[in-house]
Structure formats: structure tokens, C-alpha cells
Amino acid sequence: MRLNPVLDHFNQLDRDINRLLFSSLIRFDSSGLPVGDLAQSWSVSADGAVYSINMRTDAVWHDGTPVTTQDAIYTISLLQSQSTLIPANLQEFWSKISVNAISDSALEFSLPAAFAPFMDYLSFQILPAHLLGNLGVDQLVDHPFNLAPIGSGPYRFDSLETENGAITGVNLVSYEYYFKGKPFVDEIHFRYYPDEKSALDAYLEGGVDGLSKIRNDDLETVLNQTGLNLYSSRQPxxxxxxxxxxxxxxxxxxxxxxxxxxxxxxxxxxxxxxxxxxxxxxxxxxxxxxxxxxxxxxxxxxxxxxxxxxxxxxxxxxxxxxxxxxxxxxxxxxxxxxxxxxxxxxxxxxxxxxxxxxxxxxxxxxxxxxxxxxxxxxxxxxxxxxxxxxxxxxxxxxxxxxxxxxxxxxxxxxxxxxxxxxxxxxxxxxxxxxxxxxxxxxxxxxxxxxxxxxxxxxxxVYNYAVKDSIKDLSFGPIYNPADRFNDVYKWYILTGVE
Missing domain, CATH: 3.10.105.10 (Dipeptide-binding Protein; Domain 3)
Known part of the structure; x- marks a missing residue:
């Protein structure tokens, strides 16, 4: 396990958790249109080759340090590296892009030519330069940061659950100073199981409140559970x-x-x-x-x-x-x-x-x-x-x-x-x-x-399930299973009815 968004390209479980821990410049709505995350606004030059991004000034890392353009530039430098841990297509793409910090909150990207799909590439999650800025990708592989990360997302890392030397869970707590507002759900606990069937058994035994993926073979069982809501979306x-x-x-x-x-x-x-x-x-x-x-x-x-x-x-x-x-x-x-x-x-x-x-x-x-x-x-x-x-x-x-x-x-x-x-x-x-x-x-x-x-x-179709006491989950078409957490800071738990 590596809770580091630069190293999670081939691990969906890590990507799911990282979606709660870290922020990106841009995210996308269910129709595929870009919406700001750390980016507050953006513009494109007349020739389509220069993208200007204005970042929020109220975003802070989980240690209280402000998020700045230097964090974005550092993360991009990692994507440009020649490490085999970075997908080759990302390395090739970012090697052609020039990135300049105009200020602590303004970035400018210069492309070799107009390229409208460029916004896709701004959805990478950003790492803290003030903590890691002197390290390359290969030095990050076994760095302690990966097991106790500092992000800028709606939830901050709290602790790991282990059993017989193996990690069996990750505990997160809401971040009070998250730039979109403190999440309503105070804690989220991820639990690892060998397969989807084992996770379903854990739910049936009362051990978890949601299931990250439902096998087609288990759909009937899930649909028969009172108090469990099934959420579905076409896969990309x-x-x-x-x-x-x-x-x-x-x-x-x-x-x-x-x-x-x-x-x-x-x-x-x-x-x-x-x-x-x-x-x-x-x-x-x-x-x-x-x-x-x-x-x-x-x-x-x-x-x-x-x-x-x-x-x-x-x-x-x-x-x-x-x-x-x-x-x-x-x-x-x-x-x-x-x-x-x-x-x-x-x-x-x-x-x-x-x-x-x-x-x-x-x-x-x-x-x-x-x-x-x-x-x-x-x-x-x-x-x-x-x-x-x-x-x-x-x-x-x-x-x-x-x-x-x-x-x-x-x-x-x-x-x-x-x-x-x-x-x-x-x-x-x-x-x-x-x-x-x-x-x-x-x-x-x-x-x-x-x-x-x-x-x-x-x-x-991708299916996952969550107890019906957890409210305000929005789930349109997704482009990655982690997208189910895009608005996690809005979720809340219905504890009772007067």
C-alpha cells in the first residue's frame, strides 16, 4: 500500500483512499466537463496553446501549510520523470509541457500546440513540496510518507489497522480546514478483504457500512438487503x-x-x-x-x-x-x-x-x-x-x-x-x-x-452499495471508481427521526 497519488496508477484501492486525502487542480462532473478543485478559475489563450490557472488561496495542507503553485510544479516534475512507476503516456505528455509559476496562486502551462483535451491532464492529485520537494519518484517508493500521508483533501490520515504484520484497514478523520467546508461525516474507515465475497460477508455480519464493488453474482443478495442502497454507473x-x-x-x-x-x-x-x-x-x-x-x-x-x-x-x-x-x-x-x-x-x-x-x-x-x-x-x-x-x-x-x-x-x-x-x-x-x-x-x-x-x-456497469442511513450520495456516470467520492464532504449520517 502506498497512499501517494503519484504512485497509485496501478492500484485502485490506493486511488480510492487518495481521493479523500488529496486534492487536484481540476475534477470533472458526471458529463465530463471540468470543475475547479484547487483551481478557482482558468483561461485559454486565443491560439489554444497556453492555459492559465488561478488557484484557491484558502487551501491548506493537513499540517496547516498553505497549498501553492510550487506544490503543483513539484508534482508535475515527478510525472515528467523517467521512472517505470509513472505510466509512459504521462511521461511523454508532460515532457512536452512547460509550466511556470506566475505567483503563489497563478500557474501557466505552455503547450507545443493547441490541445483541447489538456484539461484531462490537470486532474492529477498534488503532493506537498514543502515535505517532499527534494525527493524523486524512486526515492518516494519506500518513503514513510506513503503510510502516514499529508494531503489537502476533505479527510486527513489518522491511523492504520494491522493484523499479523499486514495492513487490514485505514482510518481517516474529517479535516476541519478543508477549503470546501468540514465534512459532515467525522470518520471514514476503510477495511481490506481478500475479495468481494469476503467483503459482502463482513457486511452481512455487521462489520462494515458499505461495499466498494459488487460482483454480478452477488447482486441478488445485495438487492435483498433491507437498509442497503445499491448505486450503479456505466463503467468507462x-x-x-x-x-x-x-x-x-x-x-x-x-x-x-x-x-x-x-x-x-x-x-x-x-x-x-x-x-x-x-x-x-x-x-x-x-x-x-x-x-x-x-x-x-x-x-x-x-x-x-x-x-x-x-x-x-x-x-x-x-x-x-x-x-x-x-x-x-x-x-x-x-x-x-x-x-x-x-x-x-x-x-x-x-x-x-x-x-x-x-x-x-x-x-x-x-x-x-x-x-x-x-x-x-x-x-x-x-x-x-x-x-x-x-x-x-x-x-x-x-x-x-x-x-x-x-x-x-x-x-x-x-x-x-x-x-x-x-x-x-x-x-x-x-x-x-x-x-x-x-x-x-x-x-x-x-x-x-x-x-x-x-x-x-x-x-x-459498476455497482457499489452503502447503508441507507448515509445520505446525499450523488452518483452519475464515472470515469474512475474513485469518482464515487467526489462529493464525499457533503455526505451525512441520518441518526434518527423525531
């Missing part, structure tokens, strides 16, 4: 079937009508109901529903196997005696790559059965995830069932997956080359005008719907 993870539009062995994938037939042949609700036990939200295009850029007027993808067969027949394809369609003299047989875990293989089997029923043959190849990604990167595949992880990216910019510039060496795994769509994406990441960006992303989504370069399936 898009399950999608990438189609390789340039695979020489599957040229039929280049035809938009064929791709639409594939989509019409998928019973996505069955996938959600049978495999995810109903815990999924149907996807419509590549931008998350609920996000400010999502265009709700898109035509919904309907399960219509009869319509799919009509589309295929309308393409001039002929049917063989076995009910399979023929293209260029051969039965259509496509290969689908899937991760080799049970859930993805069950989803893939539904896809195979659905497509068989509309006359398309499919073979499934299950691979370890790293091998599957390698196949995508080398463009050595026909179709692939994968999850796009959109965690911590509230800005809807889908450029990396669909722009022409990403076809050869980027993450445009479908190799979709649409100059107009790419132009919309390029313009949308260069302007900070929200109205203009909304229009550009709407236009992009319309083009995506028309050409359907890949097949968006669904977003899994």
Missing part, C-alpha cells in the same frame, strides 16, 4: 468488435453494408443479460452516453437478423445450401480474436451463434490479452473483441482510435480512413470552444454511424 470501458478494414483475406469487411449487417445480427442485450447478468449499457457509437459530446439523435442499433439477411442478399451475395452466404465463390468465414478469459469467450460465443444465424461463418481464436493486443498493433487480424479502457479521460476526444493519422502506427486498429471524419476530430481537439467541439463531435458520430468501421457493443 467500451466493449467493441474491431474490424480490420484492410485485411486482404477479408475484403468483404471493407463494405459498409456488410458491417451494418454484422451489427444488425448481434443480440447485444442477450450478451448483457446472459453473460453480465444484466449489468451493461448498450453503446451507440464511440462516445460515452452521458458525456457532454454524446449525440443522442443517432439511430439506435437494433437487433434485426431478418434485416441483416436482407442487407446481405441486397449486396448480391448468394446463399449456399447450408444457409451460409457466399462471396467471390467461397463461403464467408471470418476469424474473431478474443481474450482467453471465460467472460470474453462467452461473449464471443454469442457473437458466433448470432452471425451463424444470418449466414456468416465465424471461428473464434482465444489469445492471452498481450498477444491479442500485439495482433491489433501489427494489424494481423480480421475481427477482435476487446475493451477500450476510457478511465480518467472525461474529455471525449476519440482521435487516437479513429483518425487517419493513427492508421499506420497508432491505435486506429480498424484502419478506417475517412478524411472528413478525421478533419472533424482534428478540429475538435484544436478548439477550446465547447459549442464548436460539440458540433464537430456530432458530425463525427453521424459519419461513424453511416460507415460503422467497427461494432460498439456495450459499457459494463
Amino acid at each position: 470501458k467500451l466493449s467493441i468488435v474491431f474490424l480490420n478494414l484492410r485485411n486482404a483475406n477479408a475484403p468483404i469487411l471493407q463494405n459498409p453494408e456488410f458491417r451494418k449487417a454484422l451489427m444488425s445480427g448481434i443480440n447485444r442485450q442477450m450478451m448483457i443479460d446472459d453473460v453480465l447478468k444484466g449489468q451493461g449499457v448498450l453503446a451507440q457509437g464511440p462516445i460515452m452516453p452521458g458525456n457532454w459530446a454524446y449525440y443522442p439523435e443517432q439511430t439506435a442499433y437494433r437487433f434485426d437478423p431478418d434485416g441483416a439477411r436482407q442487407i446481405l442478399a441486397g449486396m448480391g451475395l448468394t446463399l449456399a445450401e447450408n444457409g451460409r452466404f457466399i462471396s467471390d465463390g467461397s463461403l464467408i468465414e471470418l476469424n474473431l480474436l478474443v481474450p482467453d478469459d471465460a467472460e470474453h469467450q462467452a461473449l464471443a460465443e454469442i457473437l458466433r451463434q448470432n452471425w451463424e444465424k444470418i449466414g456468416i461463418g465465424v471461428t473464434i481464436s482465444a489469445l492471452p490479452y498481450d498477444q491479442l493486443i500485439a495482433s491489433l498493433e501489427s494489424r494481423n487480424y480480421q475481427m477482435a473483441l476487446v475493451d477500450i479502457d476510457l478511465s480518467d479521460t472525461p474529455d471525449p476526444d476519440p482521435y487516437q482510435f479513429w483518425a487517419e493519422s493513427q492508421v499506420e502506427n497508432g491505435q486506429n486498429y480498424s484502419q478506417w480512413s475517412n478524411t472528413t471524419a478525421s478533419s472533424y476530430l482534428e478540429q475538435a481537439r484544436q478548439t477550446s470552444n465547447l459549442e464548436m467541439r460539440t458540433r464537430l463531435y456530432r458530425n463525427f458520430q453521424v459519419l461513424f454511424e453511416e460507415e460503422l468501421p467497427s461494432l460498439p457493443l456495450f459499457y459494463p
